[in-house]
Structure formats: C-alpha cells, structure tokens
Amino acid sequence: MPSGTTAAVSGLAFTPTAAALEAAIAFVSEHDERGGAVDAALRREALARYDALPAPGGRPSRGWKYDYANLPFDDLRWTSGRVEMPALPARPTARPATAGDVDLDRPALATENAGGLYFLGATHVDAPSNVDAKVTLLALDGQTVRDFEASLDGVLHEIVDWRADKLAALTTAFQNCGAYVHVPDNVQLDDPIQLIFASAPDDEAVFPHVVVVLGKNARATVIERHLGAGDPFVCGIVEVQAGAGAELDYAIVQQAGEAARVMFSRNARCEHDAQVRWHLAELGGALTRTVLGVRLDAPGGRAETSALFFNTGAQHVDLLSGVDHTVGPTTSDTVVRSAATDRGQGRYVGNIVIRPKAHGSDASLRDDALLLSKRAHIDSIPALEIAANDVKAFHGATVGSLDEDALFYAGSRGIARGEALRLITLGFFEPVIARFPGESLRDEIRTALDRKLDDATELDV
Amino acid sequence: MSTLGLIARDLRVAVDNKEILKGIDLTVEPGRVHALMGPNGSGKSTLAFTLAGHPGYTVLSGSASLDGEELLELPPDKRAKAGLFLSFQYPAAIPGVSVANFLRTARMAVRPEDLNPAKFRKLVFEKLDTLDMDPAFLGRYVNDGFSGGEKKRLEMLQLAILAPKYAVLDETDSGLDIDALQSVGNSVNALRNSDEGKDIGFLVITHYPRILKHVPADVVHIMIDGRIVKSGGPELADEIERDGYDAVRDEVAAARA
Numbered sequence: 001m002p003s004g005t006t007a008a009v010s011g012l013a014f015t016p017t018a019a020a021l022e023a024a025i026a027f028v029s030e031h032d033e034r035g036g037a038v039d040a041a042l043r044r045e046a047l048a049r050y051d052a053l054p055a056p057g058g059r060p061s062r063g064w065k066y067d068y069a070n071l072p073f074d075d076l077r078w079t080s081g082r083v084e085m086p087a088l089p090a091r092p093t094a095r096p097a098t099a100g101d102v103d104l105d106r107p108a109l110a111t112e113n114a115g116g117l118y119f120l121g122a123t124h125v126d127a128p129s130n131v132d133a134k135v136t137l138l139a140l141d142g143q144t145v146r147d148f149e150a151s152l153d154g155v156l157h158e159i160v161d162w163r164a165d166k167l168a169a170l171t172t173a174f175q176n177c178g179a180y181v182h183v184p185d186n187v188q189l190d191d192p193i194q195l196i197f198a199s200a201p202d203d204e205a206v207f208p209h210v211v212v213v214l215g216k217n218a219r220a221t222v223i224e225r226h227l228g229a230g231d232p233f234v235c236g237i238v239e240v241q242a243g244a245g246a247e248l249d250y251a252i253v254q255q256a257g258e259a260a261r262v263m264f265s266r267n268a269r270c271e272h273d274a275q276v277r278w279h280l281a282e283l284g285g286a287l288t289r290t291v292l293g294v295r296l297d298a299p300g301g302r303a304e305t306s307a308l309f310f311n312t313g314a315q316h317v318d319l320l321s322g323v324d325h326t327v328g329p330t331t332s333d334t335v336v337r338s339a340a341t342d343r344g345q346g347r348y349v350g351n352i353v354i355r356p357k358a359h360g361s362d363a364s365l366r367d368d369a370l371l372l373s374k375r376a377h378i379d380s381i382p383a384l385e386i387a388a389n390d391v392k393a394f395h396g397a398t399v400g401s402l403d404e405d406a407l408f409y410a411g412s413r414g415i416a417r418g419e420a421l422r423l424i425t426l427g428f429f430e431p432v433i434a435r436f437p438g439e440s441l442r443d444e445i446r447t448a449l450d451r452k453l454d455d456a457t458e459l460d461v
Numbered sequence: 462m463s464t465l466g467l468i469a470r471d472l473r474v475a476v477d478n479k480e481i482l483k484g485i486d487l488t489v490e491p492g493r494v495h496a497l498m499g500p501n502g503s504g505k506s507t508l509a510f511t512l513a514g515h516p517g518y519t520v521l522s523g524s525a526s527l528d529g530e531e532l533l534e535l536p537p538d539k540r541a542k543a544g545l546f547l548s549f550q551y552p553a554a555i556p557g558v559s560v561a562n563f564l565r566t567a568r569m570a571v572r573p574e575d576l577n578p579a580k581f582r583k584l585v586f587e588k589l590d591t592l593d594m595d596p597a598f599l600g601r602y603v604n605d606g607f608s609g610g611e612k613k614r615l616e617m618l619q620l621a622i623l624a625p626k627y628a629v630l631d632e633t634d635s636g637l638d639i640d641a642l643q644s645v646g647n648s649v650n651a652l653r654n655s656d657e658g659k660d661i662g663f664l665v666i667t668h669y670p671r672i673l674k675h676v677p678a679d680v681v682h683i684m685i686d687g688r689i690v691k692s693g694g695p696e697l698a699d700e701i702e703r704d705g706y707d708a709v710r711d712e713v714a715a716a717r718a
C-alpha cells in the first residue's frame with residue numbers, strides 16, 4: 001500500500017450508539033493518518049444531540065411504512081479511509097447508462113469533461129481528476145479541515161444546523177467521507193465538478209459531509225450522483241457558501257439501489273447578489289429524505305430550487321425545501337414536480353419565510369403532483385410565513401391524475417394509451433428538467449424517468 | 462366495393478344517460494367533401510367524438526365503419542391507425558411535450574413503415590410553409606398557451622402530416638381571421654391535390670359557408686336535435702346563412718304533419 005493511504009479494511013458493524021461511536025473514533029485514529037474531519041469531542045456532542053432530538057415528521061399517509069424513530073440499521077458496516085486508484089484515461093469513456101451498469105473498478109467520472117471525487121461506500125477512491133487547477137477539490141478529512149481552516153470558518157458545521165436536525169446530528173457524529181470544493185474569487189468554471197457516491201458491494205453506513213465555498217463572482221456547477229446496485233444507508237450533509245456575486249448550480253441525481261436509504265440535509269447561504277440553484281432528481285432508493293434549503297442573508301441574493309421525484313414500486317420520498325429571506329430585497333423561485341405510481345408514497349413540504357427585514361422580497365413556490373395509481377399517495381404541504389411588508393409571495397399547488405382529454409387527444413393521433421401516458425408523464429416533469437444545467441444531464445434524467453415508467457406496474461387510474 | 466367510405470348507420474349515442482344522437486345515417490365517400498351544419502348543441506361534435514372513440518360517449522345502437530372496418534369496438538388509436546383523423550373544436554394541451562416530438566410520435570404510430578428523420582423534417586417544414594407557420598412552433602409544447610387560431614393551424618399541420626383516409630374537421634374555421642382561414646384552405650387544398658391526399662374524404666363541421674368557399678362541399682347536411690334532417694348540394698349552406706335554421710325546422714315539421 002503506498003504511503004499516506006489507508007485500505008478500506010473490513011470496518012465495524014454500525015449502530016448509532018456511544019459504544020459504536022467510540023469504536024469509530026478509535027478506528028479513525030488507528031487507520032487514517034490524515035484524521036477525521038470531525039474531532040472526537042464534537043462527534044460525542046453530536047451523538048448526544050442525535051439521542052436528544054425527536055425524529056422528524058409523522059407518517060403522512062396510511063400507506064407510509066417507515067418510522068424515522070425506528071429505522072433498522074441491521075447488517076451495515078461503518079468504515080473510513082482511502083484507496084488509490086490506477087490512473088484513469090484522461091477523458092473517461094461514456095458514463096454508465098444505469099446505476100446497475102456502473103463499473104465499480106473503473107468509475108467514469110465524466111458526464112462531459114468533468115473532474116470530480118469518487119467514493120465507493122465511504123471509501124475515497126483517490127483517482128486523478130482533470131478539474132481546473134484553480135479549484136481546490138479534496139476529500140473532507142482532518143488534514144483538509146486543518147489546511148483550510150480559514151475558509152471553512154463559519155461554514156463547516158454552521159450552515160446546516162445539525163444541532164436542530166436529528167439526521168444531520170447523526171452525520172456529524174459518524175461522518176466518514178466527504179468533499180471540500182473551493183472555487184476562488186472570479187473563477188468561472190465551464191465544466192461541472194462531479195461528486196460520485198457509488199454503493200459498495202457490502203452495505204455500508206455512509207455519512208458524507210460536503211462543503212462547497214464559492215468566492216466573490218465565482219461560478220460553478222456541481223453534480224452530486226448516487227448510484228450503484230448496493231443498498232447502503234447514506235445520511236449526509238451539504239453546506240454551501242456563495243460569496244458576493246457568485247453563482248452555483250448544484251444538481252443532485254439520486255439513483256441509489258432499490259433498497260437504499262438516502263437522507264441529506266443541504267443548506268446554502270447567499271451573500272450579496274449571489275445565486276444558488278438547487279436541482280434535485282430523486283429517482284432511486286427505497287426511502288429518501290432530502291432537505292434543500294437556502295438562506296438569503298444579503299440584498300440581491302437569489303435562490304432557485306427545482307426538484308422532481310417519481311416513486312414507483314414501494315418507494316418513499318420525503319422532500320422538504322426551505323427558503324429563508326432574512327433581508328431584502330431577495331428573491332426565490334421554487335418549482336417541484338412529483339409523481340407516484342404502484343404503492344409509491346411521497347411528501348413535499350415547502351417552506352418560505354420572509355422575515356421582518358426582508359422588504360421588497362419576492363418569493364414564488366409552485367408544486368404539482370401527479371398520481372398514476374390508486375395506491376400511490378403524495379402529500380403537499382406548503383407553508384408561507386411572511387413578516388415583512390411590500391413583498392410579493394406566490395404559491396400554487398395541484399395534485400391530480402392524468403388529463404383524460406390529453407390522453408384522448410393523443411389517442412386520436414394514433415398514439416396508444418400506454419405510449420400517450422408515458423409521453424404526458426414525461427412532459428409533466430419537463431418544467432423541472434428544463435432547469436437542470438446542461439443538455440446531457442437533462443437527457444440523462446429523461447432517460448432515467450423513461451426507464452422508471454418501464455418498471456412501473458400500475459400505470460392507469 | 463360497396464363498403465368504401467366513412468359510414469354511420471342508425472347511430473344512436475348518449476352522454477350521461479341523455480340521448481344526443483338519435484339515429485345518424487351518413488356516408489362520406491373517398492375524395493369527397495361533406496359539410497355538416499346545425500345549431501349549437503345539435504350533436505355535431507358528439508358525432509365527431511363518437512367516431513373518434515371518446516370514452517365518454519355511449520353508443521346505444523347502430524354502427525360505424527371505415528372502408529369496411531368496424532370502428533366502434535376499437536380504441537381511439539386503432540381508429541387513427543385505420544385512417545381516421547379528427548380536427549378538434551377545442552384541442553387539448555399536452556404540456557411538456559414538444560410539437561416536434563408529438564408529430565414524430567404520431568406519424569410513427571400511424572405509419573410505422575416510412576420516413577427517416579431527414580425526410581420527416583423536410584415534410585414538416587413543407588407543411589409549415591403551406592400553413593404560414595413559424596418553425597418555432599415545433600419547439601413549443603402541444604397547444605400549451607396557443608391562441609385559438611394557432612391551435613387550429615396545428616390541427617391542420619397534423620392533418621397534413623398524418624394524411625389519413627378520412628378527416629372530420631370540427632369547426633376548424635371558427636375563430637380564424639381571414640388570413641388564417643386562407644392558410645387553412647390552402648393547406649387542405651394542397652393536401653387534396655397531392656397524391657397522398659387526393660382520396661381523403663372530409664366531413665367538415667361548420668357554422669359558416671365561408672370555409673366552403675375554400676373547400677367546396679359536394680354535399681351539405683343539416684343536423685337538428687341529433688338527427689340529419691336535410692341533405693342537399695352546396696347551395697344549402699347559403700340558404701342556411703340567409704334564412705337560418707327556422708326555415709328548415711318548419712319544413713321538417715310540415716313534412717311530419
């Protein structure tokens with residue numbers, strides 16, 4: 001083994017207990033000379049918070065079968081470390097067509113000409129990456145935290161409020177992988193940076209912590225992917241800081257394995273005239289819970305949130321978006337499209353807060369849900385809290401089934417009902433897909449949705 | 462062959478348990494134009510929807526066939542594949558589906574055998590030109606946010622691209638300005654003068670004789686209260702415009718008495 005690397009040895013059995021945490025702390029100090037990103041004291045504090053905090057949410061529907069207070073953690077391994085990867089071709093070949101097709105030995109890092117970081121389970125696979133030399137792109141570990149203390153100050157552990165979020169507290173306690181991305185002032189990247197989380201062959205408990213810092217007027221696109229055929233428990237944090245005038249597109253394409261559980265708390269903070277655009281395609285996994293937040297802390301800040309999910313089989317998706325307009329004028333635009341068939345269950349909670357000092361702000365929240373089978377269920381719970389005068393706030397929501405007139409119209413053109421249904425359903429997602437960055441990413445999402453339609457068993461109501 | 466044509470025989474149709482069509486007999490022959498006129502609510506669109514297979518219409522009795530193929534048992538897409546086209550009075554929107562994608566999907570469904578993408582593209586641009594339509598339409602979502610006139614032009618674009626055996630045009634002329642009416646007329650005539658289109662039989666549902674100036678009718682039928690009460694030559698359309706439907710109603714009443 002080359003120096004400076006640690007093998008991903010078999011790891012520990014995972015349970016969210018004090019004993020398991022002590023074992024994890026010992027494991028890191030023994031096996032990882034760069035050290036963990038979270039020190040032992042903070043890990044212990046975080047586990048205490050995890051124990052003290054109530055589990056999120058209730059059951060939104062009769063068909064909803066998970067209980068966050070009682071998630072089973074059986075047969076999961078916890079590990080932490082890095083392996084070195086044999087050199088990849090400078091420009092990797094075509095990206096995998098589906099999560100199941102991923103070649104785990106030679107991960108294709110690229111959609112286009114992207115550089116990135118790659119994780120197999122919680123193990124950082126140290127591969128050459130062709131990301132722009134001005135960008136800092138590192139695994140988030142103890143050494144990285146020490147080396148970049150100044151730019152992480154006020155960001156790391158501060159943007160996602162883990163003290164008030166049970167799952168984020170769990171991540172902080174057991175953090176075992178992650179990424180640090182820093183784009184300096186005035187650097188504008190053409191190619192996206194990819195963060196790829198592939199499941200390991202054995203089911204792992206993966207606790208990623210991602211920090212993205214954009215300097216003044218910096219511009220970047222980050223694509224976070226979850227893929228692979230394994231069934232991990234992934235519980236992560238993403239913290240974004242966008243400096244004055246910066247623009248970030250952060251896209252998440254979640255295509256985890258069929259029984260995977262994927263939970264993330266993501267929050268961004270925008271300085272003067274900064275723009276953060278979240279794009280989320282929640283496609284895989286058995287249970288996913290995502291929090292997507294933006295805090296608009298300075299005038300001119302703008303948040304765009306575009307999210308879609310499509311639950312087939314017995315998939316459960318819990319999605320919470322929140323925009324906090326702390327000052328004005330700031331703007332936000334949230335668009336969510338969701339569909340469910342078979343026994344799919346979904347819940348969307350959309351929060352907009354316009355605080356007393358946020359005069360002149362403008363917030364729009366629009367969510368539409370499509371139910372394609374009798375047993376599918378989607379709840380939509382918007383909440384607008386407006387404490388400032390002279391603001392504009394719009395909210396619109398629909399839950400419905402397929403438009404029979406549109407189906408008949410397509411039928412009258414020779415398009416069979418099944419095909420019409422597919423066409424109309426894909427069209428339903430298009431307003432959100434259209435906001436994702438890059439045509440190849442958009443096409444990838446269309447293809448993934450199309451495959452999900454193939455897999456759905458109940459498609460008519 | 463005697464069964465050639467789009468044929469309705471003693472067609473009785475109910476909506477929500479209310480009988481709307483009370484026995485329709487009609488034959489539209491290949492290459493001929495039949496006009497169907499009648500007051501609001503007389504059942505014209507009901508006939509169009511019934512022929513196209515709308516699930517909301519219950520056939521109480523009678524039959525409908527297209528060149529000998531029974532239509533009533535077929536789902537809407539099979540009727541289109543058999544050669545039927547309906548231009549909707551109120552076309553539905555399909556948000557998120559581009560006109561280009563929809564046209565291609567429809568054409569492939571109705572005629573799976575032919576046309577590579579380059580030829581298809583050429584065909585579409587030709588037809589757009591005939592209809593004075595901006596190619597930018599191809600990138601828009603089907604009927605989504607279209608003006609009334611734009612919707613009708615898109616119906617005619619689909620007619621031209623699908624080139625069916627029989628076309629029912631339900632008030633395609635309503636709500637069109639003079640220029641749009643001219644474009645629609647040109648498009649229909651271009652189709653009728655083409656090899657593919659010369660045998661198309663048309664059922665043109667309208668309230669106004671002006672569309673018939675562009676697409677002359679061979680036969681005009683008058684529908685009142687779910688029945689075709691009178692049929693005649695093109696002059697019948699002008700009579701209706703001049704005298705209204707009351708004269709026809711009186712005539713029918715007198716004949717019954």
Ligand SMILES: Nc1ncnc2c1ncn2[C@@H]1O[C@H](COP(=O)(O)OP(=O)(O)OP(=O)(O)O)[C@@H](O)[C@H]1O
Binds near residue numbers: 481499500502505507
């Ligand atoms: N889906 C429906 N539900 C209830 N009633 C209906 C429905 N469709 C048609 N009808 C009724 O059937 C009758 C005939 O309607 P239809 O639309 O066929 O008339 P039309 O001749 O096309 O009229 P117009 O000239 O106004 O287009 C009307 O009384 C109408 O209200």
Ligand SMILES: [Mg+2]
Binds near residue numbers: 505506550632
């Ligand atoms: Mg009508």
